[in-house]
Amino acid sequence: MSFLDPTVASDSAIISDPDWWRGAVIYQIYPRSFQDSNADGIGDLSGIIHRLPHVASLGVDAIWLSPFYTSPMLDFGYDVSNYRDVDPMFGSIGDFDALVERAHDLGIRVIVDLVISHSSDQHPWFKESRSSRDNPRAGWYVWADAKPDGSPPNNWLSIFGGPAWEWDGQRMQYYLHNFLSQQPDLNFHNPDVRKALLDVTRFWLDKGVDGFRMDTVNFYFCDAELRDNPPLPDASRSDKIAPSVNPYNFQDHHYDKNRPENLEFLKEFRLLLNEYDAVTSVGEVGDAQRGGEIQAAYTSGGDKLHMAYDFDLLSNEFPTGERVQAAIAKSVGLGPDSWPCWAYSNHDVVRHASRWNLSDPAQRVYMALLLSLRGTVCLYQGEELGLTEAYIAFEDLQDPYGKRFWPRFKGRDGCRTPMPWNSDLSNGGFSDGKPWLPVAMEHIHSAVETQDADAKSILVFYRRMIEFRRAHRALLKGRQLPVEADQSYISFIREHDNARVFCAFNLSDEDRGVTMPDGAWRIDRAAPFRAEEDGDAVTLPPWQALFAVVGD
Known part of the structure; x- marks a missing residue:
């Protein structure tokens, strides 16, 4: 495998600045698709280490690593079976330590995805919890009896389709899963659960990480009384969080998430983070109706999350000037001590170049707009190359979400295809083996090495625009x-x-x-x-x- 020469260095080393995250540019890496180093077709931590010079060349402040923990991979790492180890397909805990060291040498901070609203059903905690109703971890997940007719406890729905409850014949109760049935929800009302998850957080802080991206942060608590969600009027329905084909959009999700008890846990979480130097947190707020309200509550006061983002600019609605101004006004309305985080693309949505049908000049001006907003910016791997959404045939589909709603909704694989590094190498230089998802042929001509050699490429534009942003403190802070x-x-x-x-x-x-x-x-x-x-x-x-x- 041939890699780029890893000699690029940052113009500044990591320094102790507790305010570094305000105005930072964060580059999201989806490890499965960034770089494969052992020819098994799946990206890994060693591959990321080798490609960090490319990330450093962009001038970004940090990377956000999507999950790399031990997992059955039914939701590709968002179903964690061991919070304190690296899945063997990605490498070892030693590889993670090496990645953090190399990133810091290049002046890049490391943020990791913290997926704690749910675990895998293969996690030892859940295996013990389901074994009986009186074991030490019996109350670590959200369990409930069936209604007299055997139906689920209430009307809550899963984002991945169907009821949010799964019957367990061993325990003879239902358990809650807001996502796949193999992703049972942890019971945050239980103080032992909260303590265990804070211990996980401390483990990674001790490993030297610089912060956390909090997956589905508004899902942590559900209503203790398990009350039914009310219906949502047709006029209020939105496909920001779930595709329009999903009945999840038919409910006002008042009781299955967004609970006020979450505020106290976030304060506990922040107290832990405050024990460490210059670390940060960014929460993913998944709610179509009250995302701004939740952002304000979760980031105000300086005692909860540092920042949060919702799906205003990740939605299908075209970002006209008026619509962007409305999003800006909403962010200002969060309060003087709140700090927004902005993104156009990530691992869950159609790449914005395709979602909004943007030409190359349009991509450039919209990126300049993003980098000019008050807040922190997240870039998703490949958008600096102008990558479009890839077409994935049904037989190549991996995403369970896409398989469930095909063909009306094709899932998330189209934005997760491997990075193209070199147009002259097989699979665009991503892997010497068969990639876990096909490399999009239309992406090959946009490979990093090709654009490196073109002073007018969109990759060079990204570097120049990020450099311009960093030169103006008014744009940062x-x-x-x-x-x-x-x-x-x-x-x-x-x-x-x-x-x-x-x-x-x-x-x-x-x-x-x-x-x-x-x-x-x-x-x-x-x-x-x-x-x-x-x-x-x-x-x-x-x-x-x-x-x-x-x-x-």
């Missing part, structure tokens, strides 16, 4: 002031101390005149865009952005 927004345009000002940056984005195929704010503004030509000046008049060509500065 500053507050955000709206100026103008309509269907095809948005502008705002970022402000920090005496420095101000005016940001304007033409989201259309036509020229757009820009009205500059009052003041001695000058266009910053270091940004990888062009604007046309004629006296006091400024015109933005199609799919272009403008950055003007004033002050220090």
